[in-house]
Amino acid sequence: MSEKKEITTNELLERMRGESAKNPLFILDVRSEEDYDSWKIEDIKTPQTVNLPYIDFIEEPEAMTEKVPKDRQVVVLCGKGGASDYVADILRKAGRDAVNVAGGMKSWGRxxxxxxxxxxxxxxxxxxxxxxxxxxxxxxxxxxxxxxxxxxxxxxxxxxxxxxxxxxxxxxxxxxxxxxxxxxxxxxxxxxxxxxxxxxxxxxxxxxxxxxxxxxxxxxxxxxxxxxxxxxxxxxxxxxxxxxxxxxxxxxxxxxxxxxxxxxxxxxxxxxxxxxxxxxxxxxxxxxxxxxxxxxxxxxxxxxxxxxxxxxxxxxxxxxxxxxxxxxxxxxxxxxxxxxxxxxxxxxxxxxxxxxxxxxxxxxxxxxxxxxxxxxxxxxxxxxxx
Structure with missing residues (x-):
């Protein structure tokens, strides 16, 4: 498990473009379904991405954590980086290799x-x-x-x-x-x-x-x-x-x-x-x-x-x-x-x-x-x- 708790959007892009089958990423977008549908992470090689809203992790943290894979690094994303940081912490405590995307989609847009x-x-x-x-x-x-x-x-x-x-x-x-x-x-x-x-x-x-x-x-x-x-x-x-x-x-x-x-x-x-x-x-x-x-x-x-x-x-x-x-x-x-x-x-x-x-x-x-x-x-x- 990585000791790193946060990555930049530039690091995320580099990881996506250099991704190999041996070390696949999993993107967890915790914004609302509406926000996710209108704008999401996309690139030449977009990893598997799932939208599980932040509010669900507050209400049912254990049930939502079970929906996140154990064998891949999980990149957690939200609008500005706050909610995703909270979710990434929940996942790490449950044994997942999870990092937060600093600045979220706001940073991705820049x-x-x-x-x-x-x-x-x-x-x-x-x-x-x-x-x-x-x-x-x-x-x-x-x-x-x-x-x-x-x-x-x-x-x-x-x-x-x-x-x-x-x-x-x-x-x-x-x-x-x-x-x-x-x-x-x-x-x-x-x-x-x-x-x-x-x-x-x-x-x-x-x-x-x-x-x-x-x-x-x-x-x-x-x-x-x-x-x-x-x-x-x-x-x-x-x-x-x-x-x-x-x-x-x-x-x-x-x-x-x-x-x-x-x-x-x-x-x-x-x-x-x-x-x-x-x-x-x-x-x-x-x-x-x-x-x-x-x-x-x-x-x-x-x-x-x-x-x-x-x-x-x-x-x-x-x-x-x-x-x-x-x-x-x-x-x-x-x-x-x-x-x-x-x-x-x-x-x-x-x-x-x-x-x-x-x-x-x-x-x-x-x-x-x-x-x-x-x-x-x-x-x-x-x-x-x-």
Whole structure:
């Protein structure tokens, strides 16, 4: 039995990805059934997970303990780490090898994993996967300069990387105004002196300091003078923009995902914005099949490779997503509008915060960001039959 009573979410992720048949984990989630069903631990290799609410351990500790295996290490999880610590202690006293997850699902939602997705000459691109939320951001490096695309609000991870690699941050891009999470764009730019860019159509009347990115704008990065081009891509939002890097990589924001595409209803104008989305998708026909798509969200581990990376060629997406191949606007609109998931109440608040219209507290930001993102049209596979 391990003497350790607590592990971090980063340690949990490492254990899950390195898990062997000889030392399997068992995750015990002690949150309510409703909370568990809406958001849970998921990864490339998710161990057996069981939901047994905390209240049941208070009322019937012996009976509940019997439902927990004796021959595996038990990882106990709750919302913030308090209730699970109590349950883990009960299990240890009953002879189970149990550890508590420090910070619980709150900490899981703040876990970031970087991975290299592109490397050629002086250029490198890192994808930063916010594992618990399915949010993806990117660090583009060229020589001694860098750009960040769609940074999350926890900017320390980017600042640490820049410092460790002696890089100067030159550009920060938000591909659109985010609704499912809070942007770190302004904060990151202020901390480094970089220029921050966002399409003005997504932030009308905003007092934020930012450069207005527009279709066709070009930027250079690093000694190699690598080329970054903005491509207008309205639909998910009026100002949605795709960042094109060296003509080979498309940072598509919430316009195009690897299994779906961005929902056009977050502004309450789905019937209008879906037409823009259709035109944007049609406009991607000018790109070859081997262009790499790097989105800002993922629906889950089923889209990840064995390193946790989320990327596809445009050709793969064309082959797998039937929405990409609808050549009639009315048919496209009907398919999309029939597969829009419910919009969380917090999304309007986060949109306002992301244009500087409101200033939420740290507690409010933590609360609003809980859970997975819901920025996509329902899975393309589900859309085939309607």
């Amino acid at each position: 876990l970031y994993q970087p991975a290299v997705v592109y490397e050629q000459g002086a250029a490198r691109v890192y994808q930063v996967n916010r594992v618990g939320k399915g949010c993806l951001s990117y660090i583009i490096v060229a020589g001694n300069e860098a750009a960040v695309v769609d940074p999350a609000r926890h900017v320390e991870q980017y600042l640490d990387y820049l410092k460790e690699n002696n890089l100067t941050l030159k550009l920060v891009f938000d591909t659109h105004i985010h609704a499912d999470h809070l942007s770190g764009g302004v904060k990151l730019a202020e901390a480094t002196g970089a220029e921050y860019f966002l399409n003005k159509k997504d932030a009308p009347g905003s007092a934020m300091k930012f450069g207005g990115i527009e279709d066709g704008m070009e930027f250079t990065l690093g000694d190699a003078r690598l080329n970054v081009v903005a491509l207008g891509a309205p639909g998910h939002t009026p100002g949605s923009t795709i960042i094109v890097f060296e003509g080979k990589l498309l940072f598509t924001g919430d316009t195009l995902f690897v299994s779906s595409m961005g929902r056009p209803d977050l502004g309450g104008q789905a019937a209008i914005w879906v037409k823009d989305l259709y035109q944007t998708i049609q406009g991607l026909n000018k790109f070859d099949n081997d262009v790499i798509i790097l989105p800002t969200h993922t629906s889950g581990p089923e889209e990840w490779d064995d390193k946790g990376v989320v990327m596809r060629t445009l050709g793969q997406i064309r082959a797998d997503n039937p929405l990409m191949n609808i050549s009639n606007l009315d048919d496209f609109a009907a398919k999309v509008l029939a597969h829009l998931p419910e919009q969380p109440d917090t999304y309007d608040k986060m949109r306002k915060a992301n244009i500087g219209a409101i200033q939420p507290s740290e507690d409010e930001m933590e609360l609003w960001e809980l859970g997975k993102n819901r920025c996509a049209i329902e899975a393309a596979e589900e859309a085939k039959g309607t």
